[in-house]
Amino acid sequence: MLFGNLTIIANLIMQGAGEYTMKMHPMWQGPLVAPGGNRQSPIDIRVRKSVFDPHLKPLTPDYDPRTCSQIWNNGYSFLVEYDDTTDKSTLKGGPLEDNFRLCQFHFHWGESNAWGSEHTVDRRLFPAELHMVHWNSDKYSRFEEAVMEENGLAVIGVFLKIGKRHEGLQKLVDVLPAVRHKDSVVEFNRFDPACLLPTNIDDYWTYAGSLTTPPLTEAVTWIIMKQHIEVSHDQLAVFRSLLFTSAEEEVQKSMVNNFRVQQSLQGRTVRSSFTPFLKEEQPAKGPHTGH
Numbered sequence: 001m002l003f004g005n006l007t008i009i010a011n012l013i014m015q016g017a018g019e020y021t022m023k024m025h026p027m028w029q030g031p032l033v034a035p036g037g038n039r040q041s042p043i044d045i046r047v048r049k050s051v052f053d054p055h056l057k058p059l060t061p062d063y064d065p066r067t068c069s070q071i072w073n074n075g076y077s078f079l080v081e082y083d084d085t086t087d088k089s090t091l092k093g094g095p096l097e098d099n100f101r102l103c104q105f106h107f108h109w110g111e112s113n114a115w116g117s118e119h120t121v122d123r124r125l126f127p128a129e130l131h132m133v134h135w136n137s138d139k140y141s142r143f144e145e146a147v148m149e150e151n152g153l154a155v156i157g158v159f160l161k162i163g164k165r166h167e168g169l170q171k172l173v174d175v176l177p178a179v180r181h182k183d184s185v186v187e188f189n190r191f192d193p194a195c196l197l198p199t200n201i202d203d204y205w206t207y208a209g210s211l212t213t214p215p216l217t218e219a220v221t222w223i224i225m226k227q228h229i230e231v232s233h234d235q236l237a238v239f240r241s242l243l244f245t246s247a248e249e250e251v252q253k254s255m256v257n258n259f260r261v262q263q264s265l266q267g268r269t270v271r272s273s274f275t276p277f278l279k280e281e282q283p284a285k286g287p288h289t290g291h
């Protein structure tokens with residue numbers, strides 16, 4: 001989860017417990033503690049401990065590619081931003097009672113293919129994770145208002161795995177060199193975010209969590225897709241060619257490892273829209289067998 005004015009927001013947060021993952025990155029410099037503290041993200045999803053909820057409805061994203069407006073390197077990731085002044089690109093259904101508007105999507109990734117995702121499944125790490133960020137337009141009038149509220153945001157998380165080149169993603173990858181440096185923005189139109197969803201969006205986990213960047217507010221209903229999408233190593237290499245730093249800075253830093261450390265579950269329940277055992281082809285034998 002990402003925001004614009006991170007520094008100002010971060011300064012408002014109480015100082016306390018350590019947050020060391022991104023100690024080299026300005027966003028995580030100095031200790032941070034969550035404002036609430038008992039429903040933080042990301043987490044490890046333990047498949048056997050998740051609870052099948054037969055009342056979870058199918059998810060119904062309805063996106064208009066014409067609301068896509070620009071790509072922005074905010075110094076921590078790149079944000080593909082959507083016009084959210086109308087209800088043209090929305091998310092409903094699933095665990096959600098209200099209508100949520102898409103405002104942006106972004107990714108988190110590692111310096112190698114061995115790690116990079118924020119969430120994990122039975123401790124399994126993925127090379128990258130997509131976050132599609134939506135805010136509750138039934139209850140609030142702006143993203144900035146929704147971000148401070150318990151039921152303010154809904155974020156879809158999709159794991160990326162290395163495999164075939166992703167044709168939909170390539171349109172985005174082609175433009176990334178234009179936003180190599182922090183603070184650069186490029187116009188970007190008619191990108192359908194639905195092309196980045198897996199073919200099966202009926203199977204997902206959901207839990208109550210938080211933003212994974214400051215202000216770390218506990219506003220998020222997380223919807224994590226069970227099925228991953230495939231991208232090529234070369235496509236992720238272009239993500240890694242981006243920079244945390246602006247053109248003026250003397251020492252340039254590669255944009256990699258832009259994820260938050262995992263947080264404890266604190267008694268929360270992760271619900272699944274599918275029965276965890278009946279649909280598994282085979283029981284997992286270890287951290288790398290859960291394909």
Ligand SMILES: [Zn+2]
Pocket residue numbers: 001002106107108131212
């Ligand atoms: Zn995120």
